[in-house]
Amino acid sequence: MNFLETKYSLDKDWLLTNKNFSLEDAKNLYINLKSIINFKLNVKDFGDNFIELYTFNFNNYIFKKNPNFIKILDSLSFKENEVLNQNFNGIGDLNQFKIRPVIKTDNSYIIPLPYTVSEAIYDSPFYWMIDDKKYRNKAQKNRGDIAENIVAKLLSRKIDSKFIHSEVEVKEVKATTVTDIDICVVKDNKMLIFQVKSKRLSQLSKNGDIATFEKDFKLAVRDAHEQAILPYELILSNKCYFQYKDSGKKLELPEVNEIYSACLVLDSYPAITAHTRLFFHKEKITPIAMSIFDLEIIMEYSQGFDTLFDYFKKRTQNSKYFIADSELGFFGGYLRTKLEKRPDSDIVAFDADFAQRFDLDYYKPLMEKYEIKFPETIKNIGRNDYCFCGSGIKLKKCCG
Ligand SMILES: [Zn+2]
Incomplete structure (x- = not known):
């Protein structure tokens, strides 16, 4: 999400004209969804009904406040009874759920894998644009x-x-x-x-x-x-x-x-x-x-x-001597040992234990930087508004 507005900064007008929402809306939507799910995880008990954790009723206050969120979710969703992956036969086949990771029911959106929404928001606009023959080259x-x-x-x-x-x-x-x-x-x-x-x-x-x-x-x-x-x-x-x-x-x-x-x-x-x-x-x-x-x-x-x-x-210089599964594997190795060759080894392979350190040290603060904006969205919510948690119940009877 951090790169979203930059990635499509030259395509802002196309998105506004053809999809009626801005990149800022898309980014805010994700921040809201993520913050709400984290809130629910921390304060609510769902028992066995975990679907509720991922459910956002249409009457949710965040949709009342930002009607554009609905347009974005509609672009990323499929209907509960829609046949989605009839061409999915092998493990490498395109999974439509990656393009439309939101399930739309009669009264709510269900988002079982929230991170796929951020991926879809990042990737999908490019596919929408190249489907527009007049815009394809420009895109x-x-x-x-x-x-x-x-x-x-x-x-x-x-x-x-x-x-x-x-x-x-x-x-x-x-x-x-x-x-x-x-x-x-x-x-x-x-x-x-x-x-x-x-x-x-x-x-x-x-x-x-x-x-x-x-x-x-x-x-x-x-x-x-x-x-x-x-x-x-x-x-x-x-x-x-x-x-x-x-x-x-x-x-x-x-x-x-x-x-x-x-x-x-x-x-x-x-x-x-x-x-x-x-x-x-x-x-x-x-x-x-x-x-x-x-x-x-x-x-x-x-x-x-x-x-x-x-x-x-x-x-x-050591591109055949060190082996890792990802660039960050090499870089983790560099931070620890400066990628110096070892006298006792013909070849050195780095495992992936660096990843959790980068997650904790870099991505967690980044997430917090965005989530801190969520209270701003709901600061004017009234007791009779429908709850921001997506339960479909009024605030006064829910998380109020
Ligand atoms: Zn609630």
């Missing part, structure tokens, strides 16, 4: 631009913006363009290159179709990696110059004598680390590939450019 272009934007923003949390450059062309002295760099950071003769891809894995490859999968992986990671390393030699030998792609303005950079790079994707892609290891197992180096959500954590626990550069360097 795709916006997606690419925004992905770069988000990466630059994340980097600038710990690195001075004057070192971060977006959309840079690398030109040979005789003025042919060698390649485009999506984002680069240059400081103290060191350079980090980020190639940002907004390509999604298609349904076929999620189903396990190997040929489609290799093609998709190529678009999401391999192409990005090859594009990133292409200008290394020219840059290191100082035989090129840089200019901004949009303005054509020349970019003066100090001499660079060390470069590392990473491929970034905009959506959650949990298997990206495993897939990269698999598809690069014959190559000398396995590239760094991660989602923006990983980069967010890495920036949070980096002191600045030097930490980030050191991490990328060790990660690349």
Whole structure:
């Protein structure tokens, strides 16, 4: 939810015109749902009737106060008696419940897995937009631009913006363009290159179709990696110059004598680390590939450019020596041991015990930052309004 408004910031008008709600509404809806469920978990006893915990009656005060919440939930719900997954035959098939994770009954919404609502809110608008033939190209272009934007923003949390450059062309002295760099950071003769891809894995490859999968992986990671390393030699030998792609303005950079790079994707892609290891197992180096959500954590626990550069360097140089299931596995290892090789080991595998620490230390405060806004929503609720907990009963007879 933290990235939602940025992700669709160029598509705000389309959403308002075609779906009649704003991203702020969508984010607030999720904060409200999550806060209410947590409230109910803490103060109410449901006995065996757990469905009540996840039930929100239509007459709920939060819907009276924010009628747009209804429009969003309607976009994300299916009817109780609707046949939903008649094409769901194998474990890899698209589960419609991920796109519409809310069940709509005659008088209420039931949300059995609240986190799927946040995923659907994050992912679905893109699908709605590419279904609109007139808007499809614009939606795709916006997606690419925004992905770069988000990466630059994340980097600038710990690195001075004057070192971060977006959309840079690398030109040979005789003025042919060698390649485009999506984002680069240059400081103290060191350079980090980020190639940002907004390509999604298609349904076929999620189903396990190997040929489609290799093609998709190529678009999401391999192409990005090859594009990133292409200008290394020219840059290191100082035989090129840089200019901004949009303005054509020349970019003066100090001499660079060390470069590392990473491929970034905009959506959650949990298997990206495993897939990269698999598809690069014959190559000398396995590239760094991660989602923006990983980069967010890495920036949070980096002191600045030097930490980030050191991490990328060790990660690349030891890319066959250390093994982990996810980028945060490597990063957890880096925080503990700086990714130094061990004299007594041929190979080192990190387990995933880092995850609960990041959850506790980073995501919990983030959640609290949002939930604190909930009391604001219900501060004017009257005794005769229907309860915010979704029970369908008036406040005075319920949680009042
Ligand atoms: Zn109540």
